[in-house]
Amino acid sequence: MSYRAEWYIPERILLIEYANEITAEEYAEAQSLTYNMVWTVPTDISHRIHIIFDTTQLKRVPTSLESFRHTINNKPHPAMGWICMISNNKVQNMIASIITQMMRLNFKVFHSRKEAFRFLVERGPQLADLVPIQEWEES
Numbered sequence: 001m002s003y004r005a006e007w008y009i010p011e012r013i014l015l016i017e018y019a020n021e022i023t024a025e026e027y028a029e030a031q032s033l034t035y036n037m038v039w040t041v042p043t044d045i046s047h048r049i050h051i052i053f054d055t056t057q058l059k060r061v062p063t064s065l066e067s068f069r070h071t072i073n074n075k076p077h078p079a080m081g082w083i084c085m086i087s088n089n090k091v092q093n094m095i096a097s098i099i100t101q102m103m104r105l106n107f108k109v110f111h112s113r114k115e116a117f118r119f120l121v122e123r124g125p126q127l128a129d130l131v132p133i134q135e136w137e138e139s
Helices: 024-038 065-072 090-102 113-123 125-129
Strands: 003-009 013-021 049-060 080-086 106-110
Touching (some): 003 024, 013 024, 024 049, 049 113, 080 113, 090 106, 106 113, 113 125
Parallel strands (some): 049 080, 080 106
Antiparallel strands (some): 003 013
């Protein structure tokens, strides 16, 4: 399996890590898992749900737009906050940007996990008590 999904902070930050090469089928599985995990969160919560996709270890991704069709058809959770992508791959960034724009989601690309966590903590100060300080504070 070329991906791993877990709640970094339950019902608040979902962390998806991709590695090596991912097939179109694995991508579809990962997106389905992400969608299902997010939708386990009650829709009446008072905080936002954020997703961090870490693709820094990913060497190859599907580039067929057909691979992404099911993602675009998914309904976003009402409490969806930011989609943060950690990536240095311009093609991945462009594809993700197009998809999130079509879904009308907040999206931002970062070069490191620390940048992504800092961004989320700055926008939701209550996360500062939940995210370990070494994950987001400058050393």
